[in-house]
Amino acid sequence: MEAFLTGIDSLMQPAVLLAILIGSVGGLIIGAIPGIGPAIAIAILLPATVFLDDLVSLVLLLGVYGSSMYGGAIPAILINTPGTPVNALTTYDGYAMTRRGEAARALSLAYSASFFGGCFSIIIALIALFVFGPYLRDLGALFGQRDILMAAVLGGVLLIAAHRQTMGIAALLFAFGFLISMIGRQSTRQIDRYTFDIQYLYSGFNLIVVIVGIFALSQALNLMVGKDDDPPEARITGGLLSGFREIVGSKVITISSACYGTIMGIIPGVGEFVAQFFSYSTARSLSKEPARFGHGSHEGLIASETSNNAVPAAAMIPLLALGVPGEALTAMMMVVFFDAGIKPGPDIFENNPDFLFSLFTALLLINILVLATLLFSTRLIAKMVYIPNRFLGAFIMILSFVGVYSIRNSLTDCIFAIIFGFIGFVLRRLDWPLVPIVLGLVLGSIIVERLTAGAGQIKSAVDLINRPVSGTLFMVILLVIGFIIWTSFKNRRTEYQS
């Protein structure tokens, strides 16, 4: 309990509160502008956070992460363009409602659904912390190097499995990211992988360089090379509070979607897309008017918005508890954790319990702040939606330089960042997923490190899996791989038929 109060206490400083404010409003605007997503914003802000205080920088990034999905619903509803990739399903029902003239109703539904989803997962996480926290400290002894190794491998396998139709490509890109993470030289351990004796490659590729390149610079190139959309201006008339009443009317769907979001967030490697997809399908089967889904059904809108906002808070859990990030954005925030002096992993419940409480309480504050902001300034923010794409692309490119340079003061880093940017650009044009590369980089380094640290106790191959946790995780990995093989055989015949 005192940890809770200490946590709240450290939150109540002016710098932290200012960061929450800037993070939420900034994240909202960033989400509202199609073309910039939280990934790009976090990638660009990451290097800057080194210069700020620990909790301040963390809260800033969290603000961007947690509030961008609120903002992303605005263009999804108004101009049929998702503000962040995660709001894609919102366009179906949201835009249909706008066409019917019900833009305000759609927006207020989206906000209240998002608010509910966000708060739901935060409260679940806080309760879990209160209830299970003390026990988790003892569980720490169960989690050795080999167990976390298995968790990271499971995360990778689940990531690949989640890309149902592009598994081969996801696997290929994941392995590519993995290989890139291994390039480097460690003289004390006689390790020298693929450095070709090039000085620059001795320390390997820095995670932030790759992230800024693959997410931010590739999008900048994509926008600059494309066309400006010129969407018609949508009018928002009417109040924005009606959504709450409608949420209460559809309790079952709201709660089930929030549960999906929370659970999918906790499972590493899965993320918002799958959460949305499952909750949308379940909502449709639970609904009394399934035919309206995709054509302006308020239940569809609730389902997609609730689940995608429930993911951020839940995604922090595997990161904090195991040190294994569940998806790309949390992987990026791991860097900030290290700079803040927090080591994610089973020890965190023992060493920094107040930090956990600050984190989730900050997230709660962010949600509340964003909702309040939205209720007053939607029309203003909606205008942000109309910033021309190509200008935006140029702006992102300029922003990225300063971020990359400040990591290691290396111009070569900047050049590699733009090379990765070009690679990301090519992948975007082909519709190949970008996330596997980043997760390959992050999980790859975790896997290699845990393997070498745990190798001391491995006398024979079975020692890898004869611990309770690693054994269970290994079984799950086998099950998932079996599932992948089974479904791909099932679908083989229908591969080229559409």
Place this chain on the structure above:
Amino acid sequence: MKKIALAAALAATTVFAGTLPAMAEYPTSPVQFIVPFPPGDFEDITTRMFAAKLQEVTGVSASVVNRPGGGDGPFPGALEVLNGPTDGSVIGSFVIGVPVVGPLIGIGIEEDSFTPIGVYLTYPFVLATAGDAPYSNMSELAAHAKDNDVVLGHFGAGLAPTKATFAGAALMDFEFADDAAFDMLDCNSLSSGDADVINTTLALIEPCLDDITILANIGEERIGKLPEVATLAEQSGAPELELWNGLFVKKGTPQEVIDVIADIAQQVIASDEGQQLMAETGARLYWEGTAEATARIEADRVNIAIMNELIGD
């Protein structure tokens, strides 16, 4: 007009409150202390105290950046300082391994690459094992290890304490079945079974000190808090090696930088906070300026050479 306002507003939303540096002699721009280990250990705690003091005294933003090298120990972080500027904006907080072992492994660190500002901390570095292990000092460990597998966990094969441990094992005529490099060795490493014996500092195993057995202490003297634990040198006859931490800058940094930081460090060590840290944890805080530190490094180089011969490196 609206679009300009929007675009400008977009630019403005990225404005944050920051601290503006004071216009004086050093330091004029933000100072970064590089700690080449994960957060939580003594060097991290003390360096954070230094950074806070520097910021308080000069008004310039001073921060601590952790650059753990994974299994490669402090060397990646050291290389970062080596590749940094010589204007005093990057200061390294290094252990003995960096100036003493660094030049031996061919990664670009030379014997004179870094100028010590001073050495200020001696770690209470120990060999620890789980409380229920069937041995409680080095000779019992030696006897046990002859017939059973004992796995050592350390911070990196090339580092000074690891070499000292292996030298001690060589002298006492036993071998570890295997060893592994970790970037963090704490209570969890022992309780989860990742290693049977670990090389670590008291700060990292503080929470479970009552549940574990300390086999030996690596250093010149016994730790004040644990007077009944003999040093490794006493038990095995290995050369005495003190594991210290110091502040370093890249060669060629102006003397003014060194003087300012030395002054700040000495203030912190003499303060109540510093004394309290010493009393509670068993670490020893003191100050040895540039000249004494250089002499100490030379002596340590000789000792490491002896140990390398014992291990056969």
Place this chain on the structure above:
Amino acid sequence: MVKTAVASKEIYLFEDGLPFEAGQSFQSECPRDKKVKAQNLFKFSRKRGDFQISVVAAGIAMFFFMFFWTKTGWDGRKLPDELGSYVAYQFGLADIDGRVTRFGRILKQSWVAPMLCLFVFVPASLWNLRNSWKEMEWRKRFLLPTSAYFELTKYVAALEYVAYFIIYTLVVPILGYLVSTIILGMFLTWRLGYRSRRWILTGFFSSLGLVIAFRTMLQIKTPLSIWLYDQLPSAARAFMLTYF
């Protein structure tokens, strides 16, 4: 006579032309709105240029594979002498006398992780290449367009902006962060087609705002030896170095 002809249905050659009869409900010829499948949102279809890039990906995999043998420590590997019986021992099928090499000692070697990675990378890239090739063949069979020329033009267009970025990177140590960023901001705005004075000014002010936000206020590191600033008198030089 006309009336009787119209009344009989035989003058109609095709069935769909039959007149509407009383008693029949109206049947629209428009297809019904399809049920929205959330799956369609994630539908993946290979784009043009996919085959060429798949070849490149397979090439990269081959590159890593080729250099695996020399560049990852494989040539310095330490494996037990009787590898076959060692593997059998691990699976519990055979017994080895004397000291058995610890599996961990093998796992710690530097080539293990790249090897595991290549086990996934090489087959995945070859499998992807195969699928991409089959898709290409299928499209050719149905005389669908397969040329990747348009994609190529887009890549070249992107390369132009890559070049601008690299030039910017090289110019910053010469002209300083402030001047280079403002030049880049205004140039890109102009190049992208926003030629009105309003827009150029927007470019100017946003890059200025950026520099102030990140460099002046946050003091993010930028190159410290700048030719242009070195031309200034020393007081101005110190000021510019710190704040811009």
